[in-house]
Amino acid sequence: MNYQVFDLKLKRLIQACKETGNYKKLAVVGFISTSNLVDEIALNLGMRPRYREKSEELLFEYMIAVNDIFEKNLQIQIFNNETITTIKEIELLFLRNRGDIPYKHIKNLIFVYYELRKIEVPNLYKGMTGEDYFESSNLYMLNVIPRGMRQKRDTNSSKFKPMLLHKIKEQERVLQNNLNKKLDQMNIERAIFLKNIKKSLIESNKNRITFQGTLKDNMDYGKSQxxxxxxxxxxxxxxxxxxxxxxxxxxxxxxxxxxxxxxxxxxxxxxxxxxxxxxxxxxxxx
Amino acid sequence: MKTLSYPRLALLAGVTLLFVSLFLEWYSFQVVDINNEIIASWSYNLFFEWTTDFPRGATVNEDYRPLNLNVPFYINVLFVVILILAVGIGTIQDINVSKNSSNIRYYSYIFAFLLMLTFFYVVLFPSIYLYPNELYYPVLTNVDIDLNTITYYSIGIGYILQLFGFVLIFPYSLYYLLTVTALERSRQIPEIQIEKIIQDIQEPIELDEFIAEEELKIKKGDYS
Missing domain, CATH: 1.10.287 (Helix Hairpins)
Known part of the structure; x- marks a missing residue:
């Protein structure tokens, strides 16, 4: 989506609606834009789309579902509680009044929309080889074990494991703190990667990102219902x-x-x- | 206690029918003479081959005895094993709330096997084992004018249950397979495809139309 063009058009609409006093259109645009943006964020994170038919799942409920998954897995929040509360308030009013909501709520909605635009999420469908992340993280030490030593690594790994796990947990904590303050793409990718390493260290056999969630939270499930x-x-x-x-x-x-x-x-x-x-x-x- | 969804119930009912069908009659034929008296009667079961109600040594009946069909015994045993596994998976695990995606991939192989084996019994059994032995399918009456006999060929209740079983297991098994395949594929979806999916599900916003409408109102001085 070309946000520059969208922003200009939205500005024009706001001016026109202010002049005519018809805020319903603005409310509709604000609500659909926010809903689309939330969908985009969640889909990029590998979630299923929202069940929209007959308002099966409200927007704020969907945002809570996304948060639940990420809190469970990475102890981070994608959408902050204030945003969800604001959306809940506006959405319920919007549905009850069929789009006719007071101007102050529309203002809040547009503010929330631009707040959500600031969220940078990684596309979790991108191939994550892992090697790139070693270079950009302090965990490069995992990758610099000499070849000769690597053969002995299995036998010695139990000695390194607690130390590495400790290091990973430290980094995870830092990342979680950072992410809870501000979501950014690189940090989410790192958090997922750390979770991956931690899991492979514990299980010592798999090199796969496993996300805890049910299939019905996955994007493909929605299509197969x-x-x-x-x-x-x-x-x-x-x-x-x-x-x-x-x-x-x-x-x-x-x-x-x-x-x-x-x-x-x-x-x-x-x-x-x-x-x-x-x-x-x-x-x-x- | 959790209730099972209808598709899973259908699966379990289907698997039960398939299991029961293995021990019932799959095919039978009867020969009656001009007085409408049964002179030969044979029925086929996958495990016990051809059996008859006539006493041993009934010559005419023995003359009509068909050749053994020799459906491999190991296939029958394999089928029973797969049925038991399918019941286990169907009862314990619901794909919709499953949390372990690596396990469901293995479970999907069981369902693929189940479909293949049922297909074998439903389609390949008649074509490989019945037709070469001149055993007509599904139901046929043959009048032999020279011998003054009528032969009734018919598939048995076992085979019919197999058909119903297939229809019942098919939806959930296919759903399971396709969902797992879609999940596997989704891990490799490149960014472009994700963008396309996002575009597909997003609601369009008629911004230009809204602006034009409002600006027209301003021009007309209509502020209602």
Whole structure:
């Protein structure tokens, strides 16, 4: 999104709305922009999108869910409590009055929007090799063990482990403090990386970022919801197609069975067609 | 106690049907003579091969005995093992609230196997084992004018349960597989694709339209 253009347009709209006294449009724009921004932040952090249908999940609830995940994993807050409280207040009022909210709330909303814009989050989908982070962190010592010594490292690792874990915990604490004051991309990436190292040191075998959260908090889960009925239809269509195919092969192998089996063949292929139509109509409804 | 979701219940019901089906009759045929008297009757089960209600030594019945189909025993055992594992996973773990993504990848292999084996029984069993032995599928009546006999060929309740079982396990198994695949893929999504996803889910803001409307109101002096 081109924020410069957006800011200019928003300024024009604010001026126009001030003049006409019609603040509803401003409230709508402010609310959608904030909601979009929160989505963008959360998606970049690997979260699922917000359930928007029928206001299933309100914006402030979504922000709390994002915070929960990050507090659980990195002991940091992505959105501060004040912001969430402000959004909660405005959102509930916005929904109750259908967008008609007092100007002071709109001002607050736009202020919150620009506060959220300051948050820099990393794109957690980027490949994290780890090597780059060694160079930019004080933990380079992990990587400078000479090759000869590395072979013996496993046997000696138990001696180093407590020291390294202590060092990591120290750094983590510093990062958490920094991040709770101000979120910035590099520090979040480092915090995740430290968590990764700590976990591999404890488990000594995996080199993977594991985030504690449930699948339904993941971005891909949202897309895969409500499709089980479709899979059911696909299942029936698939099995009918297979049975139809089997009968067709049988008719080919034993032509004398054709008069008897042709009706059955039509029934199975008919079921396939019905299932395809049902699937399509289900797609349209959703 | 936690309640199971409908798809998981369907999975468990499906797996139960599949398990029960293994011990029931999969195929049968009967031969009746001109007086409508059964002169031969054989039914097939995956574990026990061909069985008959006729006493041993009933010559005509023995004459009609089909060849053993020899469905590999290890496949049946493997199927039972996979069914037990699937029941375990389906009961204990719900993919929607699962926290361990490395485990669900392994569990997804079980579901893939389950689908493959059920497919084997439903589709490959007739084509590999029945057709070569001239055992007609699914239901057929054959009148032999020379011998004055009528032969009834029919799939059994075991096979029918297998079909229902497949339909019941298919949605959750496929859902499980695709969700895990999507999760795996999502780890490799490059920034550009994320940007696209963000664009897709974001609500569009008609800023220009709003500005134009308000400015028109100002021009008209309409401040209502």
């Amino acid at each position: 409500n499709i089980l009925i479709k899979y059911f239809l696909i299942g029936i269509a698939f099995i009918s197609l297979c049975l139809g195919g089997l009968i067709a092969v049988e008719m080919f192998l034993y032509p004398n069975t054709m008069p008897v089996l042709s009706n059955l063949l039509l029934i199975f292929f008919g079921i396939v067609i019905i299932m395809i139509f049902s699937y399509k109509s289900l797609n349209k409804k959703r």
